[in-house]
Amino acid sequence: MTSSHPALTDTRTRNRALLRHVLLPTIFLTVALLGGVRVGAGGGAFVFVPPPLVTLVLAVLMLALFARGGALRVGRWLSADNGTAENVSHALTLGTLFFASAQAFNSVLPEAGLPRFVLASFFLWTLWQNQFSNFDPRRLLRSLAALFGTAFFVKHVLLASLFQPGEGWLSRLATAALEGVTLGTLSGPPYAASTGYISFFALALYVGGLALLPPAPDAETDEDEERAAELVRALSLLPARERLRVFETAGGDGVRHLAEGDAAPPADAEAVLLTEKEGRD
Amino acid sequence: MKTKLIKIVGIAWTLLYAAFVVWLYVAAPRSVTDVATQASVAAGTYEVDRARFDAGRELFLREQYAAARGEWERADPARRDARTQFYVAYAFYREGWGRVYNDDALFRRGLEAADRAITLSTDAPLAVEDAELKIHSAAELKAELEKGLERTADDFNPLKVFRERK
Numbered sequence: 001m002t003s004s005h006p007a008l009t010d011t012r013t014r015n016r017a018l019l020r021h022v023l024l025p026t027i028f029l030t031v032a033l034l035g036g037v038r039v040g041a042g043g044g045a046f047v048f049v050p051p052p053l054v055t056l057v058l059a060v061l062m063l064a065l066f067a068r069g070g071a072l073r074v075g076r077w078l079s080a081d082n083g084t085a086e087n088v089s090h091a092l093t094l095g096t097l098f099f100a101s102a103q104a105f106n107s108v109l110p111e112a113g114l115p116r117f118v119l120a121s122f123f124l125w126t127l128w129q130n131q132f133s134n135f136d137p138r139r140l141l142r143s144l145a146a147l148f149g150t151a152f153f154v155k156h157v158l159l160a161s162l163f164q165p166g167e168g169w170l171s172r173l174a175t176a177a178l179e180g181v182t183l184g185t186l187s188g189p190p191y192a193a194s195t196g197y198i199s200f201f202a203l204a205l206y207v208g209g210l211a212l213l214p215p216a217p218d219a220e221t222d223e224d225e226e227r228a229a230e231l232v233r234a235l236s237l238l239p240a241r242e243r244l245r246v247f248e249t250a251g252g253d254g255v256r257h258l259a260e261g262d263a264a265p266p267a268d269a270e271a272v273l274l275t276e277k278e279g280r281d
Numbered sequence: 282m283k284t285k286l287i288k289i290v291g292i293a294w295t296l297l298y299a300a301f302v303v304w305l306y307v308a309a310p311r312s313v314t315d316v317a318t319q320a321s322v323a324a325g326t327y328e329v330d331r332a333r334f335d336a337g338r339e340l341f342l343r344e345q346y347a348a349a350r351g352e353w354e355r356a357d358p359a360r361r362d363a364r365t366q367f368y369v370a371y372a373f374y375r376e377g378w379g380r381v382y383n384d385d386a387l388f389r390r391g392l393e394a395a396d397r398a399i400t401l402s403t404d405a406p407l408a409v410e411d412a413e414l415k416i417h418s419a420a421e422l423k424a425e426l427e428k429g430l431e432r433t434a435d436d437f438n439p440l441k442v443f444r445e446r447k
Contacts, residue, residue, distance in 0.1 A: 010283075017284045021291025026298065033302045045311035085288045092295045 020217055021089045027209035028096035034202035035103025041190035051102040054120050055109065059102035061127040062144075063094075069135035072097075076216035090217060097213070104206045107199040108151035111189055115159055119151055137215060145207050152203055156196035318359045329365055330356040341368065342413055346376035363401035367409050367419050370394035374416075374426055378446045382436075383429040392430070395423040415447040 038047040051059075066072035077090040105123065110116040126147060135143070235243055308319040321327040337352030350372050357365040373391025377384035398407055398419040407419040416422045425447060435441070 014283055014287065017287040017291075021288050022294060025291065025295040029295065029298045029302055033305065036306065046309075046315075048306045048309045050306050085285065085292065089288050089292050089295075092292060092299075096295065096299070 019212060020093060020214070024209060024213060025093050025096045027205055027212070028093070028100035031100035031202050031206045031209065032096065032103045034198050034205070035100070035105075035107040037195075037198050038189075039192040039194045039198070041192050044192055044194075047189075047191075049106060049111075051099070051106050052109075054124075055102040055105040058105045058120075058123050058127060059098050061124070061131070062101045062105075063098060065127060065130055065135075065140065068131060069137060069140040071135075071137035071140050071210075071215055072213070073216040076218070082217075086217075097209075100206055100209065104148060104203060107202050108148055108155050110155050110159055115154070119154060123147070123151070141207070141210055144210065148203050148207065152199060156199055160191075160193070160196060315358065322359050322361055327359060327361055329362045334365060334368075338368065341372055341375075344375070346372040360397055361401065363398045363407050363419070364409060366394050366398035366401060367407060367422065370398060370419070370422055370426070371414065371416065374422065374429075375446065378429070380442045380444070385430060388426050388429045392423065392426045395419055395426055399423065 036049040036051065038049060039045070040047055063072065067074055072094075074094070077094060078087055082090065109119055109123075130140075130143070235246065238246065304323065305316075308323070310316040310319045318327070333352050333356035337349045337356060340346075340349035340352060350369055353365050353369050353372075356362075360366060370391045370393075373387045373394060377387030377391060401407075402419065408417050409419075410417065416425060
């Protein structure tokens with residue numbers, strides 16, 4: 001049993017390194033790429049929309065929110081304790097996260113007119129308000145998923161159906177009613193339905209990337225240690241017989257090792273005594 | 282050791298992918314085919330489709346200017362060949378030229394193509410040796426197109442109808 005531990009740890013370390021140094025930058029760069037892609041309604045030509053200034057501001061607020069919410073401990077991602085290559089790699093990962101955030105906003109913000117202004121203001125207000133709220137990382141992720149989901153629905157479902165070619169009487173009525181109020185255009189450039197699919201994929205990838213992003217590079221190790229400590233605490237509270245059952249379920253090796261007199265915590269010693277007693281009976 | 286390798290590979294991969302994303306946004310290809318064309322331009326392996334160019338020239342000589350431009354567009358989709366752009370500009374000039382008045386819209390597009398031809402021939406002034414053409418340099422063609430777009434008192438000269446198309 002003890003011989004399998006280093007291999008398991010190696011695999012885990014390698015997988016975590018792959019996640020941090022390869023997978024996360026790839027996910028975020030793909031979001032940065034797809035977030036600005038639109039497909040023209042006419043000939044299906046690609047249009048690449050670079051991140052506008054407002055989305056960069058929103059991305060800064062978003063990263064600040066991650067830092068405040070504990071979803072991102074920048075001081076541990078970029079630390080003097082890390083090696084140069086590690087810091088460079090982490091800086092690149094955080095850079096890709098920034099541009100992915102900007103392009104995720106770019107993907108769900110309407111192209112022009114009043115809807116763009118309203119949604120941009122809504123995003124700014126929400127992100128600014130959240131700076132002063134108490135968030136745990138999971139709640140923050142859920143809140144962001146809801147925020148992007150709402151914006152996606154407004155842009156790619158509501159507005160797209162309102163301004164699609166061959167519009168119905170409702171969209172004509174809405175446009176006519178609001179055109180005078182906005183003193184500008186309500187509709188943006190016409191895009192094909194596939195733009196919505198690309199945006200959906202980009203957002204799903206972005207939220208998935210955020211879910212995979214550890215608050216700190218070594219956060220998983222901390223979590224493992226916390227879980228182990230919790231397990232030891234829970235075991236020590238169990239009666240001796242139940243504790244023995246746990247050991248038996250976990251594997252005979254552990255009981256045998258303890259019976260052979262290896263170093264064991266006091267709680268385990270009781271289990272060993274019980275095993276020996278049962279053996280005599 | 283393995284982790285260090287992953288870090289280095291991760292850095293290289295991230296930089297490469299980021300460069301690709303930036304390049305896509307700068308080149309702004311309009312289709313998947315265009316991505317391949319732009320990539321060949323970036324790699325320096327881009328070449329004009331000679332057969333399509335010749336087909337376009339045949340159409341040009343038969344005064345099928347729009348069709349000729351279509352062929353040249355397909356021959357040089359990235360608009361990176363100075364000679365092809367010169368011919369495109371020439372096609373706009375000939376189609377837009379009128380004995381009484383010129384088509385300004387076509388002349389403007391011709392001017393854009395002539396500018397492209399000049400920009401692309403940075404090493405030496407572009408000169409096209411073609412016996413069927415009366416203008417052989419891009420600078421001369423540009424001047425002719427600019428002259429056609431100008432509004433002068435000479436536009437009202439009735440003798441203008443006797444001028445010759447180049």
